[in-house]
Amino acid sequence: MNYRVTHTEKVFQGKVFAVRIEQVEKPSGETMRVDVVEHHGAVVLIPVDDEGRIWFVEQYRHPTGKWLLELPAGTLDPGEEPEVCAVRECREEIGMSPGQLTPLGGTFLAPGYSTEYLQFYLAKDLRRAPLTPDHDEDLNIVRLTWDEATDRITRGELEDAKSLAGLFLARYSHNDLNE
Numbered sequence: 001m002n003y004r005v006t007h008t009e010k011v012f013q014g015k016v017f018a019v020r021i022e023q024v025e026k027p028s029g030e031t032m033r034v035d036v037v038e039h040h041g042a043v044v045l046i047p048v049d050d051e052g053r054i055w056f057v058e059q060y061r062h063p064t065g066k067w068l069l070e071l072p073a074g075t076l077d078p079g080e081e082p083e084v085c086a087v088r089e090c091r092e093e094i095g096m097s098p099g100q101l102t103p104l105g106g107t108f109l110a111p112g113y114s115t116e117y118l119q120f121y122l123a124k125d126l127r128r129a130p131l132t133p134d135h136d137e138d139l140n141i142v143r144l145t146w147d148e149a150t151d152r153i154t155r156g157e158l159e160d161a162k163s164l165a166g167l168f169l170a171r172y173s174h175n176d177l178n179e
Contacts, residue, residue: 037115092133109162
């Protein structure tokens with residue numbers, strides 16, 4: 001027997017996500033309440049330039065109350081192909097268009113309460129092609145070597161989970177980045 005949803009109620013619809021409450025019957029017959037954040041998913045880019053530097057953005061994240069260093073990323077529009085979103089976000093956030101986009105896999109952001117699935121892309125052969133950033137984004141571009149990025153991680157200065165996962169996927173799935 002599988003887990004079975006016996007009741008669903010959408011309690012919030014926002015710009016980026018919705019929230020639903022579900023009653024779920026477990027295989028044992030017991031029921032549980034599950035609060036679910038519905039999200040279209042997102043892409044995360046690991047942009048690496050011809051000098052081997054990784055492009056990050058620093059941006060203020062109000063829920064944390066501070067500026068965070070992050071890899072460029074963005075939410076998929078409904079029905080949007082991840083590769084299209086990846087190119088758009090790269091252009092909006094760092095002003096560069098990737099000539100080469102390599103999928104690295106994906107991961108759920110917070111599977112205990114969210115449907116958000118992140119798809120990671122290594123972006124290389126970067127060429128200047130800026131788009132206007134979203135109106136709610138104040139971004140500072142930061143370019144780091146792999147060693148500098150690793151130092152930021154070990155000092156606790158890179159606290160964004162999607163960025164940590166993206167760096168791990170890029171570093172250990174591409175031998176040419178392990179210099």
